[in-house]
Amino acid sequence: MFELDLRSRKPIYEQLVDKMKELIINEVLKPDEQLPSVRQMAQQLTINPNTIQKAYRELETQGFIYSLKGKGSFVKPMETGKDVDKILQVKQDLEKLLHEALYLGVSAEELHEMVKSLEAMKGGHGQDDSNDRNQ
Amino acid sequence: MFELDLRSRKPIYEQLVDKMKELIINEVLKPDEQLPSVRQMAQQLTINPNTIQKAYRELETQGFIYSLKGKGSFVKPMETGKDVDKILQVKQDLEKLLHEALYLGVSAEELHEMVKSLEAMKGGHGQDDSNDRNQ
Amino acid sequence: MFELDLRSRKPIYEQLVDKMKELIINEVLKPDEQLPSVRQMAQQLTINPNTIQKAYRELETQGFIYSLKGKGSFVKPMETGKDVDKILQVKQDLEKLLHEALYLGVSAEELHEMVKSLEAMKGGHGQDDSNDRNQ
Amino acid sequence: MFELDLRSRKPIYEQLVDKMKELIINEVLKPDEQLPSVRQMAQQLTINPNTIQKAYRELETQGFIYSLKGKGSFVKPMETGKDVDKILQVKQDLEKLLHEALYLGVSAEELHEMVKSLEAMKGGHGQDDSNDRNQ
DNA sequence: GTGGTCTAGACCACC
């Protein structure tokens, strides 16, 4: 399901959170779909169940999944445009990064292209890019 | 000059690096402009000189400043488009964030607007947005 | 384990970095092998732990080792041929040195021999040559 | 005549030494040819004469030039194969670098090619490669 | 004055 880098400086649970977010964002995991149980996941990835737990908890507080006692964890359907705080955060982060990109010499055209192509494939599958920068 | 959060989980020197990078990217600090000396900065922020040094050194290895023994530290002028690795990294990070923004309901138009306005004010001053998310 | 020259103009931590790099390149230290802990090394060399840390950190940013909080530091396995920048650097340095060697009267045959014998013993142990020239 | 990087961590006089060595090795500067006087050079590069002096002194101790009181400095003709110490040093440095190159995944064939092409153009002009690695 | 190295010792988070 995933490829985790056990040697990365980024904690494993954070890597897990990122990967799961990607799957949810790219709608590989559909709204209200049930996630693998903590134990299943732990076994499959040969990783400590506590680590999985931590990742799930983080995903819940970030609003990407919800958990029902005794039933399991599920993908939380997005209420488009309602999550003001998160949107604000993402926008701030984006501004910072876009600024840096421009500073580094990336052209505005290129950035527009990125937006376009990403929008086009919205709902499709994302590619696996292992980002290790914010470790 | 800065506001540092001494209680944050993000190390002080990292906060410093981020702030300085912003100032450089937004060209508040101009190319070849001299930075406050390690000791000045330490005094002003009531922080140990070693911590400032660590930040300056990190900025140097990241290619944002250069230091001359006995003279001081200075903003390194960008060689536009030459820094292949950094550009690649930023692009990967951008893709991820743009994807997330679209998922959250930010419209493509809005993203295009962001690029435009940032490009317009390229060379101008940026606003101070204190991002402490990845702490 | 090492011989460090505390009087050399080359900083101790840099000497350490160089020695460690040699051990890693010569595969005396195998991939994913655990390095002596910061404190162990400090005690053994009667050197301040901070100095060891600085060396380890430098090795990490140079991509030769990776460190896991609470676990230790380890030799980073090379992803052969992936490190474009470093390869370019080494090639430039090599060209310079080869040029100088030819100028000094070293025959091309001799240089070919060096390459051959080094390639033959690839994976074997290298000899310790303490180069202190650029100090 | 040269391009010096005043921002580099490598001292200016060292950069000068390197550039001069290149010119001598590539026989752009012929044996027994007179070098520009310290004052000329200082004026041309708008650099302190003391810095030039230091570079010339270094070149002399390294055996690349000789100075005659009241006359000037000149390129020292190489006595091919006689400079045992320097040859040994270069060989050791080469071994280290070749080892590193192989470790990074550069093929032995490629290294042989480098030797061949350099030997072919022996006596020709070298290309300007700004190496900042051993600062 | 400047950046840079080093030591000594404290503290934290993670495992």
Next chain:
DNA sequence: GTGGTCTAGACCACT
């Protein structure tokens, strides 16, 4: 136990 951050203070080389 581990790596990592931070402080306090000393010393060096270079301008």
